[in-house]
Amino acid sequence: MCKGTIYFLIFPIMNEICRFMKDVEVGLLLTFALEIINIKKMMINKDLYQFTQSLDFMKFTLHQYLLDCSEPMLIATGTTQQAETIIPEIKNILGDRLLSSILVSHMESDECGGIFRIHELWPEAVVVCSEMTGRELYGFGYTGKIKTVKGGEILKGTDYELEAIDYPSEVHLQNGCLFFERKRGILYSADLMLSFGMAAGKVIEKNWEQAVGEIGIERIPNEVFLHEMKKRLLAIHPRFVAVGHGYCLKV
Numbered sequence: 001m002c003k004g005t006i007y008f009l010i011f012p013i014m015n016e017i018c019r020f021m022k023d024v025e026v027g028l029l030l031t032f033a034l035e036i037i038n039i040k041k042m043m044i045n046k047d048l049y050q051f052t053q054s055l056d057f058m059k060f061t062l063h064q065y066l067l068d069c070s071e072p073m074l075i076a077t078g079t080t081q082q083a084e085t086i087i088p089e090i091k092n093i094l095g096d097r098l099l100s101s102i103l104v105s106h107m108e109s110d111e112c113g114g115i116f117r118i119h120e121l122w123p124e125a126v127v128v129c130s131e132m133t134g135r136e137l138y139g140f141g142y143t144g145k146i147k148t149v150k151g152g153e154i155l156k157g158t159d160y161e162l163e164a165i166d167y168p169s170e171v172h173l174q175n176g177c178l179f180f181e182r183k184r185g186i187l188y189s190a191d192l193m194l195s196f197g198m199a200a201g202k203v204i205e206k207n208w209e210q211a212v213g214e215i216g217i218e219r220i221p222n223e224v225f226l227h228e229m230k231k232r233l234l235a236i237h238p239r240f241v242a243v244g245h246g247y248c249l250k251v
Contacts, residue, residue: 039051039086041086041089042200044242045184045186045203046184047068047069047184048065048067048068048184048186049065049066049089050064050065050200050248051063051064051065051066051078051085051086051089052199053082054198054200058196059197059198060196062078062082062244062245063242063245064076064078065188066093067160067181067186069159069160070157070160071100071101071158072094072100073099073100073101073102073162074090074101074103074125075103075179075188076103076104076112076244077104077111077113077114078110078113079109079114080114082113082114083113083114083115083117083118084114087117087118087121091121098124100125101125101126101127101128102115102118102125102127102128103128103129103179104127104128104137105129105133105167105169105176105177105178105190105244106133106167106174106176106177106191107133107139107174111190112127112129112133112140114140115140115142116140116141116142119143123144124145125144125145126144126147127142127144127145127146127147128147128149128162128179129146129147129148129176129177130148130149130164130166130176130177131150131175132174132175132176133174133175133176133177134148149164150164150177151165151166151177151232154182160183160184161181161183162180162181163179163180163236164179164180165177165180165236166229166232167190168220168225169191173225176190178190178192180236184239184240185238185239185240186238186239186240186241187236187240187242189241189242189243189244190243190244191244191245193214193215193243193246193249194243194245194246195246196245196246197246199245199247199248203240203247203249204247204248204250206249206250206251208234208237208238208251211251212233212234215230215233238251239251
């Protein structure tokens with residue numbers, strides 16, 4: 001094999017590795033993959049179960065959620081390893097009922113890396129995500145149903161109203177979405193309100209305007225996009241914020 005062919009094959013792979021390594025959270029997850037996973041499960045708000053894995057030495061937590069409504073929704077799958085740990089807990093909660101949907105905020109391993117494992121067990125569950133995320137899910141081995149949503153779009157069921165909120169996620173500013181369940185007042189904020197601490201099952205009280213005001217440029221590294229994101233958040237009135245990492249908020 002000539003050097004040019006080797007370069008052609010290796011360069012895209014190395015480019016992807018470098019791109020991901022720029023993301024601090026993915027760096028943490030690479031470390032986390034070497035740890036033994038201890039999961040904590042609890043009902044943290046009305047009809048909302050939280051599953052947590054912790055990086056104790058970093059004081060960093062990773063959460064997934066199950067909204068136990070008439071059409072049960074999994075919010076984030078975690079990595080493949082994390083998904084394996086929460087599957088028995090989901091089965092225990094659902095019993096004979098089926099998982100209806102999987103909400104994916106953005107394309108990242110701790111958000112949807114284990115999605116193919118969830119799909120194997122609940123093949124009829126529909127992934128709800130942005131159009132960009134939907135195009136990339138195949139990279140994590142997902143071949144199931146996808147419902148793409150845009151900001152302001154509302155999905156309704158017998159006991160829920162799920163609103164999508166545009167979210168320029170991560171340092172890449174890819175088009176993702178947050179999810180606001182309006183009947184219960186629950187907002188899933190993904191990485192937008194990330195905090196450190198041993199936060200499994202822990203909730204702090206905070207004024208909503210203060211919480212939004214504390215979102216810094218490191219979360220959305222574009223001043224215009226950050227300002228627009230804050231405007232969208234101040235237009236809603238959540239009572240509870242389910243975060244992707246750290247302490248949940250009662251507002």
